[in-house]
Every structure is written in structure tokens, then in C-alpha cells.
Amino acid sequence: MDVDEAETPLQRWEQRVELPLFWGSLVFLAAYSVRVLAEDVDRIWRELAFGVMLLMWLVFAADFAVRLRLSGQRLHRFLRTHWLDALVLILPLLRPLRLVKLYTTLQRRRDRPALSLYVRVIAYAGLTALLLGWAGALAVYHQERSAPGASIRTFGDSVWWACETLTTVGYGDVTPVTPWGRVIAVGLMICGLALLGAVTGSFSSWLIQVFTREDEKRPPEDGRPPGASP
Template identity: 65%
Template sequence: MSDLPTGPVPDRLRRWELYAEVPLLLASLLFLAGYALFVLTDHDARLWRDLGLTLVCATWALFVVDYGVRLHLSGLGPRFVPTHGLDTVVLLLPLLRPLRVVRLYTAVQTRRDRPRLSLYARVMAYAGVTAVLLGFSAALAVYQQERGAPGTSIRTFGDSAWWACTTLTTVGYGDAVPVTPVGRIIAAGLMACGLALLGAVTGSFSSWLLQVFRREDEKEPPGDV
């Protein structure tokens, strides 16, 4: 661990997060790919299912290491767990890693003194990508729970993907609904996440429009009274 950043604890933590951002992004994609391989592959194809499970376990181990390093560099000790609740939840449920986009939205809101329009656009773009990844993750999780369940209306992954789309967009046609307890818990979480992502996109877009209109008003000469 000789390559760990040195200096004050907060600076070391920020530098570690900067270094780990891209590797963790790739690990998240590998985790999702491994989970999809494990869920969508036929039970008879044990080689592919084992490969998917190996990817899931290996990337999850990376998330645990990252969490431990950040806990150490923060200098907070056990207080790191409650003060970084989102990180803790994401560690326990890696399929929720797309929710880390909330940090970007918070960064936008705290830059009121010097707003950057490009940052608003980034938040909207990241929120859109997050919605796709989160919907795909939820579709996989629900399909894993619902397939073969008595009385289920989600019999294929296509049914599960359609359900995820209608849930994320808060449309909720009701033609495909989970019937298992775990499936319904996932559905409730996806509903909450859908509202949060929708709020992040609409909030950022509204703030961006206000900045544009304010700048246009400042350019116009005062009108005659």
C-alpha cells in the first residue's frame, strides 16, 4: 500500500476517490455483466454461470476493499458508516451502485456561487444513464425471483424489462407485476429510485433554465418605464 496518497486525511481521501473512480466504474460494469450472465444463462450451462458468479464475487471484493480504504483514510472510524449511508447501502447491495449519481446532483446544488452549465448537463446525462443501468439491474433481479413463481405475470426477461420501464417512468400499467415477497421489495425500491432520478433530472434542468434566463436578462438593456 505504499502508493496510497499522503498528507492530511481529507486530502488523502479525495485523492483516493479520484484514483479509484474509473476502476470502480469498470468494476461496476463487470459486476452487472457477471450478474446478467448468471441470471440469463440456462441452468445447464454451468461453465457460463460459474464465470458470471466469479465476476460477481471478484468485483464485490473490490468494492469491499475500496470501502475499507476510504473508511481508513476518512479518519472517522465507526462514524464513517452512518455518515456515509449511501456508500454503506451500495456496498451491501451492489446493484444500487448507479445511485451514486446523487453525489453529482448534490455537487451542483452546492455550487450556487459559481454555477457551471456543463455540470448541469453532466448530471442530467448521468441520471439518464443511471436510470438505464438501474432499470436493467432491477429487471435482472426481479426476473431471477419471479421466473417459475406460481401466478407470476413475469415469465421472460422481456416481461421483466417492460415492468422495469413502466415502474421507472412511474406509468405502472399493471400488466406485469411481481408476486414474490423479494420481487415486491425490489419493486418498491425501484419506485423510490425512479422518483429520485426523475427529481434529479427535472431539478437540474430547471436550475439550468433559470441560469440561462438570468444570463439573458442581464444582457438585455433596461426597458423604458
């Protein structure tokens, strides 16, 4: 049976649009960056950035509606298995979390993975941390820069705070004081713990495999096979 015939309409749709939607998420993030950081430019540029953000969100919403229609499920059942789609629709800055979905969708076009498991995990964690860190720094700076008693006054402070939070260091020299800033902080803490755990576990597993292979290839010093009792 042909692979295309075996795929469902939903899978074929995802294979076509996953990569364009990823580029669309980068456009959304770039527009949001202009909206937050370009305070000294003409207002028309900030309004244009907002228009681009709105357009990208409408594209994401249309994609969600198509996925729901092609799944043939009711909304509540669709949300059980596609909760991440709903989450990134409500909070488009979290779309970097879909990088695994993007990779698996693109991988269907190949016979075998282009990268090893450990490289895939580390690459996913690194790119996700970079995009989420940038998005989190923008969002916190947007909330905190004019708040009374805020310690995050510049975007540099916000980037430093995002690095502290994602790496679970938490020096405490700069902290969010607004309710939404703290909500964003909790989200970054959870993502940071998950990404750090994935990288640490993958790296440890890779080291164990390397050392195991070396032990298997090393000839016994006394002529006995490996594992033999003295």
C-alpha cells in the same frame, strides 16, 4: 499550497480508485447478467460468472475497508457520512448511484467543469436510470420467473416493467408477486421519482434562464428601459 498536499489520504485514495471501481461495477453487472439470462449455456459459464461476481464483491469490500481505515473514524461514525458506500457494498447492483461521486472525483483533475450544470444533471439521471433499470429488471426477473402466479415470465416482461416503474407510469399489466420482487419495486419507484424530479427541475430551470436572457436582450418597443412603468 499544492493541491495534492491539501488533500487527505482518503481523498487521494478515492481519486485513484473511483474510476476502476466503476468499471468493476460494470463487470459485476455483466457477470450477473450472464448468471441470470444464460440459462441454456453450460453450467461452467454460470459458475464462472458467479466467481467473477464474488471477486468483484471482494474488491468492493476491500475498498470499503481501506476507506474506513484512511478515514481514521470508528465504524458507526464512518457510516453516518459514508452510508452510500455501505449500501452499495451490501447491494452492489446499486453502485450506479455513485456516479455523482465518480464525476466529482474525476472533476478534481480539471480547473473547471467539462459540462454545464444542466447537462451534468440530465446525463447523470439518464445514465443512472439506464444502469439501475437494467439491474432492476435482472433482479426482478431472477425472483419472478418461476414464482407461482407471476406475470413477469420473460426478461422482456421484466424490462417493460422496469421502464414503467422508473418513469412512474405503472400500467399494472405486469407486477411482481414475490416479497423480494416487491422490495426491488419499491427501490425503483423511489429512484425513479428522484431522477425524474431532478431532470424536470433542471430542465425547467434551464428554460427559465433561456427566456430570461431573451427578455433582457430584447429592446423595449416604446424606448423605455425594461421594467420601467408606463
